Amino acid sequence: MLTALEVAIVSESKSFLSSSACQKIVENVYRGRIIYTPTSFIDFLPDHYKNRGISLYDPRKAPYLNQYRLIVPRTRNILEVFQFIVLLVLYILVMVYKAHTIGPSHLKFTIYELVFTIYAIGWVLDEIASVCEHGWTVHTENLWSFLDITFVAIFWTYFGIRVHGLATDDGGTSKLALDVLSMAAPVLLPRLAFCLMSENMLFISLRAMIADFTFLTVLAVWCFGGFLIALRWLSETQDGYIAHSVITIAKWMLWIWFGLDGSGIQRSAEMHWFLGPTLMITFAFLGNTLFLTILVAMLSNTYTNLAQNATAEIQFRRAVLTFEGVKSDAIFAYRPPFNVLALLILLPLKWVLTARWFHKVNITAVRVLNAPILLIVSIYERRYLWRRSRLLSPPRKHSWLTMWERFGAHGDLQAVFETDPPQSVIDEMDDVDDVLGGDEWDNGYVNALRARRDSRANSVASGVWGRNMSRDPVIRRMNGFRRRSTRDEMTGPDVAEV
Structure with a gap:
């Protein structure tokens, strides 16, 4: 067969x-x-x-x-x-x-x-x-x-x-x-x-x-x-x-x-x-x-x-x-x-x-x-x-050659790859990792960004809760998509209409 x-x-x-x-x-x-x-x-x-x-x-x-x-x-x-x-x-x-x-x-x-x-x-x-x-x-x-x-x-x-x-x-x-x-x-x-x-x-x-x-x-x-x-x-x-x-x-x-x-x-x-x-x-x-x-x-x-x-x-x-x-x-x-x-x-x-x-x-x-x-x-x-080799690749070392490349016609494009992604992108990557089970094997890219930016740990006022910061233990065990739907239910229809 x-x-x-x-x-x-x-x-x-x-x-x-x-x-x-x-x-x-x-x-x-x-x-x-x-x-x-x-x-x-x-x-x-x-x-x-x-x-x-x-x-x-x-x-x-x-x-x-x-x-x-x-x-x-x-x-x-x-x-x-x-x-x-x-x-x-x-x-x-x-x-x-x-x-x-x-x-x-x-x-x-x-x-x-x-x-x-x-x-x-x-x-x-x-x-x-x-x-x-x-x-x-x-x-x-x-x-x-x-x-x-x-x-x-x-x-x-x-x-x-x-x-x-x-x-x-x-x-x-x-x-x-x-x-x-x-x-x-x-x-x-x-x-x-x-x-x-x-x-x-x-x-x-x-x-x-x-x-x-x-x-x-x-x-x-x-x-x-x-x-x-x-x-x-x-x-x-x-x-x-x-x-x-x-x-x-x-x-x-x-x-x-x-x-x-x-x-x-x-x-x-x-x-x-x-x-x-x-x-x-x-x-x-x-x-x-x-x-x-x-x-x-x-x-x-x-x-x-x-x-x-x-x-x-x-x-x-x-x-x-x-x-x-x-x-x-x-x-x-x-x-x-x-x-x-x-x-x-x-x-x-x-x-x-x-x-x-x-x-x-x-x-x-x-x-x-x-x-x-x-x-x-x-x-x-x-x-x-x-381990995801693409996400866990080592950071690029800066040398005199890379500094010289910044004066080229396309030097500004390199800044795109050196800038941290927005918080919404990190949230979505976290959800996908939960569904695919990626965090079971590596604590790589997403957690590295969190540690570097130190933003999710102090984002209570914005209404965004990390996996380890959820107040509800039931929500803490949910996967990414279920957790997102739970947050939508907590915000209510009025907030969604706004």
């Missing part, structure tokens, strides 16, 4: 997801303030003994080693970046060590390759579990999902060939495995940039433009395949012998397509003095001129549409990253390569132990393996989870 926001992601309702109400929910889910147990399609290591409903998370009431905080989207996103950096470093160590090893030991299975293989198996398992958790449709909405899937295919191809080469002691097969592994470099390096700049408009538009380019290229190859077949049949001699192979003709057409070499037009006269050059020249006009014009127009239109809706696109990708990061499978609580051990050890225990004892064994293993991470997360969230 999907949530409403997950349905909006699947249906790509970008306008709905970019609304302020949705973004507030997405932001709170991303930071772990709102917690819930999502519905998964396939669980590798199911542990649903305790399902959590949609609720607000209180870090002060939770244990220090709370294993559920490992699957909070923000925490998981940070951990995934570090895990990928470790994978990239191990990959570079393997390839660099191979490049500097000359002689019979060049194809030897080294300790670097062993560590990389074990860690990569855990990383690939995490990626496959992510696809099974939310389904292919939601997973592929992520910016770097196509890079991850490409690396998974490259790694499993390398792993199969490498194991076969080591088993048969065949140097050629082992060399082929390393050649396949070298193809992962164009995938891993851009993937790091996608991780670090996931909300950059360039990468968001690049993903969409690659999809359009792939579609148009496949369509062009399909349509231009008729030229290849016709030239292949023209290359047959009177006796039925083939003068030019299909691969040779395809190579000539490819060079013409990219504008690299026009030898195919010259050699086409060997097939037929008139029909051969006619087909090649027609293909050159359609492929090298018309196709490129359509491609540039299509990509320009795609980028323009994305740039016009940049805010909606960025917020949509943020929602995808958030809800794709909420996990219910217990396998995600284990870091690679420990997730492989968890799958091999705990999954058989699932069929032996009861649900309660399996849950105890699982959370004990998670807390032991992730104790430092859980402790750091718990300490951080107890201090900063519910």
